[in-house]
Amino acid sequence: MQLGKGVEWTTHICTMLALLREGQGLSVDALAEFFEVPSAYLSKQMQLLRRAGIVESVRGKGGGYRLARSVDEITLLDIVIAIEGPMLAFRCTEIRQNGPCGLKRKDCKRPCEIASAFAVAEQTYRDALAAKTLASIMQEAAANSTPEHMLDIANWVSEQVS
Amino acid sequence: MQLGKGVEWTTHICTMLALLREGQGLSVDALAEFFEVPSAYLSKQMQLLRRAGIVESVRGKGGGYRLARSVDEITLLDIVIAIEGPMLAFRCTEIRQNGPCGLKRKDCKRPCEIASAFAVAEQTYRDALAAKTLASIMQEAAANSTPEHMLDIANWVSEQVS
DNA sequence: TTTTATCCGGATATTAAATGTCCGATTAAG
DNA sequence: CTTAATCGGACATTTAATATCCGGATAAAA
DSSP: OOOOHHHHHHHHHHHHHTTOOTTOOBOHHHHHHHHTOOHHHHHHHHHHHHHTTSEEEEOSTTOEEEESSOGGGOBHHHHHHHHHOSOOSSOOOOGGGSSTTOOOGGGOSSOOHHHHHHHHHHHHHHHHHHTOBHHHHHHHHHHHSOHHHHHHHHHHHHHHTO | OOOOHHHHHHHHHHHHHTTOOTTOOBOHHHHHHHHTOOHHHHHHHHHHHHHTTSEEEEOSTTOEEEESSOGGGOBHHHHHHHHHOSOOSSOOOOGGGSSTTOOOGGGOSSOOHHHHHHHHHHHHHHHHHHTOBHHHHHHHHHHHSOHHHHHHHHHHHHHHTO
């Protein structure tokens, strides 16, 4: 049970995009270089974010990606669902309907107790992710970082958005 | 982010093993037939449960699997960890240390805010699974099932433990 | 208008993980 | 000794994750 690398990558990237001013954008190549991740593959992950409405893209020279809404309207759950899809981690294949004592389908309108228990647990997970906004992450990051490092990043950003 | 089929299979199987009396056991072949899952692969999953101390095995003729402890001492988390391993779903590859503004390793003793947030969320998931014992699942299952179906299963079990 | 930089989407390739099978060794009952 | 069962390792297959490439669209700048 593993989340794809895209979740880690794009979450960090969202914190970068949050530093941009109105009208600015960062290209996939710049972001890939910043984090040393493969550019072409990162491009695919960014497209997933775009289709989810988390970021928006500007095509053509000088284009790039930027956030599509404010940092307090983007949660970790939004990102996970954008990258991983909406399916639950627990896959119920209804094996209670199999074998010599298998139940009839009509008697299986409600999920079994096992599937229900996993669904409840996953909901707590999602609730926790939904409660964590990009805004709160950036606030914590700022509190734990040094002024020098934040300045480094600000300088790199301004070099990119030429 | 998907849990393996072994989690669903072995959880259902634990509820079957819970029906056995002292000294009885069920063979992998019997369990595989009961749920219509591939016997050889199920055998692998059962070995994982065994190494985790959830079930115990009896080799040789007449042998099989049975629970290694009582149903209120076996949780869904025990089963998930036995099958999937102890790793967290979110893999932090420390990309904050990469690229032109990468942090030095010595400045990364604490996990970053993103990794922390995912760790907190996963802990709520695990807490929920740890709170769900096999005992509570069987109680719910009994409440939602019919006497006929429970009798069907009891009869099948007694045929197997010859 | 041409060049350049960028996203977009599809196709493809590569790698890793999940799933599934097989077999020889071991163990215990009859 | 034969039979039935787990154990563990090796292997095979299938699927998912990761990664690359390219042609097309778009827009800015030269």
